[in-house]
Amino acid sequence: MNNYKKAVDKIEFSSDFEKRLLEKLLVENNRHKEKVIRINSDEKRKKRKKLVYSVTAAAVACAVFITGVAFAVGRNSDTAVSIIKGTVQSAVDAKSIENTQIVLTKKALAQQKEDTEPSVITAVTDENGSFCVEVPTGEYTAQIIKDGFIESTVDISSQDKSDDQYNTLFLSPVMEENTYRAVLTWEKDFDLDLCLSLPDDKGGRYKLFYSQSDYVTQSGDSIASLDIDNMHGDGPETITFCPVGNGVYRLSVACYSALVKDSDSILSDSKPTVTLYKGNSIIGKYTLSDFQKGNVWTVFEIRNYSVKEINKVSTVKSIDEAE
């Protein structure tokens, strides 16, 4: 053991590392303190302004409201202004991604109406991976674009300005050609789990899930891992894997931690969706339909790089039973 310690002690890092690190941390610490003070001051100032002007504002608002109601009667409701806001995160570590482009395209209006509004609006995420943009009220398609990540498209609805809910959008980093990534998202606050059943190198099968989150072959290669295990609503849970050989790789979504009976539909009520990536593109998107009873949804199988959708729901009493 002494040889290992000696070897590690001889690793040469930068001689001035600690000094540079300390300088940077002290600057960061002061900046952080100033920011906290500034935020607190801003909040106090805002509160004072609210108190002083609230009565006047209420009176003005009433007058405006009355006038606005009369004015808005004949107006086209589609020109009402709403917002779309959200954050963009990496699907492998849930870290925010800044400078991501969000291209919002309004879905087509009815043919008889002339659309004079802009049909494409672009936003860019800030340093926290967040964006917020005013849009004409309606339904949109959002393209999410960032170098080094696989472009993604989702449907998104505009919301009232007072609505504080954020849309969380996920991007997968680009991978090597024969690598797959399955990303699970869902809508309700239940604990859903991704599970990948794969061939092991002893002729049997290995189950990758929250309790066994890595598969390393005998030769030391990590060919599958559970990147994120999310226990609360909307996800993601992410498994990345690189198939070897001719065996079957089977992906399932389960609700092990919920007490479910045969007749329970917690799983399908959560509207789980699995997005399948391969290399640098999305190759499949699978959503469990409503009113399915059971606690395990077998989504697809991959054999020799060919994906076959299974889409079967079943009920198991324990993790060991799930294939």
Place this chain on the structure above:
Amino acid sequence: MDNQQIENAVITYSQSLLKIAYTYMKSTADAEDIVQDAFIQYLRSAPEFDNDDHEKAWLIRVTINLCKNSLKSSWRRKRAELDENLMSSPNEDEGFLLSEVLKLPEKFRTVIHLHYYEGYEIKEIAEIIGQNPSTVGVWLKRGRERLKKVLEGDFYE
């Protein structure tokens, strides 16, 4: 956070964290970046610790998580790409031993390092990395077995 507290933490823990980060990143420059990020998290989170051991364990855990996230952001199979500094070790046996440890799968490497370099017991390692002690014991045993094949007993106590 108090500036003195930050300075004490850097002086006390940075070398340990650099070495742990090195076992993941296999590059002194990348290890230094990771440790810098770990201390920035430390500064921003300003957690309260029961004692120094708790503080060190927290920093180790953050460092390991940052290493894993950094490696996963360009997800690929791990290969032992060793830093040039390693090759400059004057003692060939020590350099060879370290290079063989760095070739181990990540989780074997981590427990080997935390046990043999940092001196943590299995239960302590399990708490730091969030695994159960029996799993850590298995990883330690498998890591030693692999090294034994290569080193013919040099590693053993």
